[in-house]
Structure formats: structure tokens, C-alpha cells
Amino acid sequence: METPARNLSGSTCPRLPRGVRLTHNEAQGGWVLLAPERVFKTDAITVEILKRCTGDASLDAIVDDLASTFTAPRERIYADVVNLLASLADKKLLELG
């Protein structure tokens, strides 16, 4: 089955499409991802990844940045980020440019 997530590579520059927004709301206890008819509570790691999905940074650059910011092994971060991005793209919450 061909899905958008298949197009994911190190040079992909992911971005939130129009209609998907990361928002902070005090009464809801933090960061949430807003999409058509849907609201996703996000954990701290997801927020750090999504904040970097600007359309300018490549997947490789995002992983490098996270690995140095959080001094964590690059391979593990790479796997986590790819899993998250692929699952968001399948739900139409992310564009893989």
C-alpha cells in the first residue's frame, strides 16, 4: 500500500500543513496538536519534535539537533522521530516535503 510515510528520507523537510496547529492552553494542561475535528494531547518529546517541523529543517537536521540538545544516541532518536512522523503523516497531520 502506498502511503505518504513511504516518502520519508533524511532530506525530507516535514511541516505541519495548514489546518494543523500546535497550541499551548493553560486550562488543558499544556501543549496540544489541533487538527480538523481532532485534538491530540502531546508529550514533551512530541512537542520538541513538532516544534522543529517547520518545513525548513530536514529530517537529518532535526535528528542531529535533538541528539545534541538531549545528548541521546542518534540512532534511537532517528527511529523515534521516523515513527512519529510516519504515523502523523498517515493521519494527515504532517506534510513530508
Next chain:
Amino acid sequence: MTTNGASLPAPLGLLAELTHRCPLGCPYCSNPLALDKRDDELDAATWSRVFREAAALGVLQVHLSGGEPAARRDLPEIVKAAREAGLYNNLITSAVGLTSQNLAVLADAGLDHVQISIQDSEEISADHIAGYKGAFGRKRAIAQEVVKLGLPLTINMVVHRANIGRVESMVELALSLGASRVEIAHVQYYGWALKNRAALMPTREQVDQAVHKVATLRTRHHGRIVIDAVVPDYYARFPKPCVGGWGRRSLNVTPAGRVLPCHAAEVIPGLEFWNVREHSLADIWRAAPAFLAFRGTNWMQEPCKSCARRDQDFGGCRCQAFLLTGDARAADPVCHLSPQHALVEQLAAAREDAAYDYRRA
């Protein structure tokens, strides 16, 4: 207080019924039989205050609905106010009354998402159901404009006996229009739909086929389009968790400013609704008698009271319980555990090919 002692939840969604005016006459319209009049509609400044109060309460998304919201000339101002309040704004429209020009103005004002209803995948049937000749063509044209502007599009398809066999072509239509999401919404029987129930009700066989078809289509189109379904509850074993629980996740403001726990709540006699003209949204959410009436679980009677699913489906829908049993505290009779469940089976079987009683002012 009739809450169960739990802390007050923060609502997530606000349904803003900007007007009850609408050019279409769909026989399953979710508006009440007694429609609010144009002269009583809240002005844009009041909506703007309501949006700011909603955001402070925790509301994340506002659904700008109606009637047809485009019937309001000040819609761009209202969209802008919602955006400035920090809310995600979703326009729920019939598309009749929208043009490519005013759509562009709305996009600039900060619209996040557009949902367009289409009554069928076949033109003649679609226009017949909407009671408006030419509606189908205009909806298609506006849907394409939405996509051209780069706005995400949902196509909402309400299904019932006359069109339920075309679920597959409905999803194909949504895909061809560039929608990222399609709703296959089985009619819920309140207001106008309740009036037209015998003409709208599908057979169990039709419903089973449609549910199966939706599951197949979800797999086939995975990653291309999101397919959401509103379940046909007369044929369900358990009731729907109506509005995610009474006074728990969402609120509804009518064109004239009354705040309801759900859009149909005014059918329940004896409930006292407060108006945004007289109270802040926070006070209404916390203390309006209509919100306290069925919040939590203390109001429940058997079989809900001791049911393992009581915090999952909240006893189902209070309006449906009242409309079908005469008691708003009863279990939603859609539930197979309800002592009145046989009634739902009888009502589902009472199908009749009568002409639609179209919604009208």
C-alpha cells in the same frame, strides 16, 4: 449539585450556531423545530467576547455552524475574532451562499478548516434531499475553491435509507474533491430527523453493509483520506457517549445566546438554560442548572447506576432517553440493557416511503 464530586472538567469544543437561517431544507436538520429568529441573533462583538471566555475556559476548537453561517454578512469578523481568541476555527457550511471571493476573505481572516455537507454522491438525489435545485453543483465548485486556497477540507455526508448504498461513491467523491477527511454520518434522530424518521430509517441489512464498507474503504484509502463515521445508534447494542458526557467536553451556543450542553437539549422539559447576554461562559459552564442536571453520574438510575460502562458511555443520550421513553434520567433505550430497548427495535422497523417534511423556518 448533582456532580459526582469530581473536579470541574475543562471543555474542549464550542459549537457556535451563528444563525438558524439556511437556504437548504434537509429533512434531518439538527436545528430545533422552533428556530431562532434573525432579530434575536447575537452580534459579532458578543461572539468575540464568548470566544475569549471560551478559550480561557480551555476550549480549543470552535465550530462555526448554523443554519448556514455564510448567511451572516459579518462572518469574516466572527472568524477573525475566533482566531484572535486563539481558537482553532472550523467552518461548518452547506457551501450555498459562499463564493470564491468571500471564501478568500474568510481564509485571510484566519479560517483553519472547512467542512462542507453534500447530501449524496448523485446530483439529482443530492438536490432532492437538500430541497434545493443546483445545490450539488455549487457545493462541488466551492469545495474545489477551498482546496485551491490551501485550506483543509472535510466532506460531510449524512447517510440514510435513500443514499446509504452509495457510501463507496461518497468517499470517491470526497477524494476527487481533494478532501483530507470525510465523515459518513448516519442520521441521528432528533428535531427534523425525528419528524422524518420513518422516511429516513435504513434497514439493519443496509446499515451492516455500510459499516462493513466503511471498514474496507478505510484500509483501501489509508494515508490518503481520513474516514470518520457517526454510528447508526438505533441498531447499536450500546449507546453513543453523547457529546462525550453531559457538561464534560463541549458546549453549544444558540443564535440567540442560550448555552446548551448539546444542540438538542432544549427538547428536555424543565431544564433552565442561561444566556451569554446575562452570564459569563465560565459561570454558565460551572453553575447553570442545565449543565448541572446530568453532569457526572449521580443523576443515574438503574441499569446505568451500577453499569461497568457508566463512565464510558455516560448512559447514552439524555435527549434520546427523554424523546423515546419520556424520562430524561432513563438509560438511553438504544442500549440493549435498557428495559425499554424493544421500543427502539419497533421504531427502527417502522419504515415508510413518505415524502420528506423539509426543514423550514
